[in-house]
Amino acid sequence: MKVGFVQNNPLFGSITNNLARMASVLAEQSADLFVLPELFTTGYQFLDREEACRLAEPIPDGLTTQTLVSLARNINTTIVAGIAEREGDAVYNSALMVGPKGYLGKYQKAHLFDSEKKIFAPGTTPLEVFDTGIARVGIMICFDWRFPETARTLALKGADIIAHPANLVLEHCPEAMITRCLENRVFIVTADRVGIEERIEGQPLKFIGQSQVVTPDGDILYRASVDQEEFKVLEIDLHQARDKRINSLNHLFEDRREDLYRIE
Numbered sequence: 574m575k576v577g578f579v580q581n582n583p584l585f586g587s588i589t590n591n592l593a594r595m596a597s598v599l600a601e602q603s604a605d606l607f608v609l610p611e612l613f614t615t616g617y618q619f620l621d622r623e624e625a626c627r628l629a630e631p632i633p634d635g636l637t638t639q640t641l642v643s644l645a646r647n648i649n650t651t652i653v654a655g656i657a658e659r660e661g662d663a664v665y666n667s668a669l670m671v672g673p674k675g676y677l678g679k680y681q682k683a684h685l686f687d688s689e690k691k692i693f694a695p696g697t698t699p700l701e702v703f704d705t706g707i708a709r710v711g712i713m714i715c716f717d718w719r720f721p722e723t724a725r726t727l728a729l730k731g732a733d734i735i736a737h738p739a740n741l742v743l744e745h746c747p748e749a750m751i752t753r754c755l756e757n758r759v760f761i762v763t764a765d766r767v768g769i770e771e772r773i774e775g776q777p778l779k780f781i782g783q784s785q786v787v788t789p790d791g792d793i794l795y796r797a798s799v800d801q802e803e804f805k806v807l808e809i810d811l812h813q814a815r816d817k818r819i820n821s822l823n824h825l826f827e828d829r830r831e832d833l834y835r836i837e
């Protein structure tokens with residue numbers, strides 16, 4: 574199957590512009606799964622919760638989800654994309670999934686990074702694996718990478734691919750994803766952004782780019798630049814993720830010693 578990502582540099586708060594630019598990039602591409610960055614329509618550094626609430630959208634009834642539903646139908650693909658979500662009075666850092674047949678589901682970021690704790694509510698959705706008809710796809714968002722339980726849970730639930738919308742500021746993530754892939758024999762598609770935001774004086778955030786696709790054997794199929802917008806589509810073989818054997822005597826899941834992992 575073919576997987577792709579888009580690495581963008583959104584203009585803060587310009588939802589319709591950022592969405593239209595993304596849609597025009599995707600409309601020219603062909604892949605079975607596209608992953609877009611975290612908060613790709615709004616940008617990242619909200620001044621406060623009220624601002625995030627104003628820019629957040631309901632899922633699936635908001636403009637972004639509905640636009641991506643049409644796009645996924647038109648170009649026959651599945652899209653995972655990060656946006657600010659308004660659900661009742663709460664604002665979540667969420668990702669939605671849409672496919673050729675419509676809306677598939679959403680995930681609300683579980684592990685909030687730094688000042689995100691002042692803006693977003695921690696996610697309440699389960700770590701879920703969605704069947705796109707071609708692949709089983711789990712979602713984690715950016716800083717979720719720092720908690721190995723996230724990728725592990727998705728892998729144990731049957732994910733072949735972890736779609737990883739991100740706005741990375743910590744330098745170790747791209748290398749750490751090699752370990753997550755080896756630990757779980759899954760593909761990870763990280764879609765990051767580039768650029769700098771300093772909406773809060775004295776608190777500049779530099780996003781590190783390096784969106785990438787890593788295989789279950791820990792190979793980096795492609796890593797994007799640190800500072801350019803780009804997109805990439807790559808061919809992957811899902812059988813690699815479905816075979817959890819490490820060698821003739823070791824099996825990644827069957828060799829787990831759950832009896833020793835319990836903390837009592």
Ligand code: ACM
Nearest residue numbers: 686715716740742
């Ligand atoms: C992050 O979780 N966006 C750093």
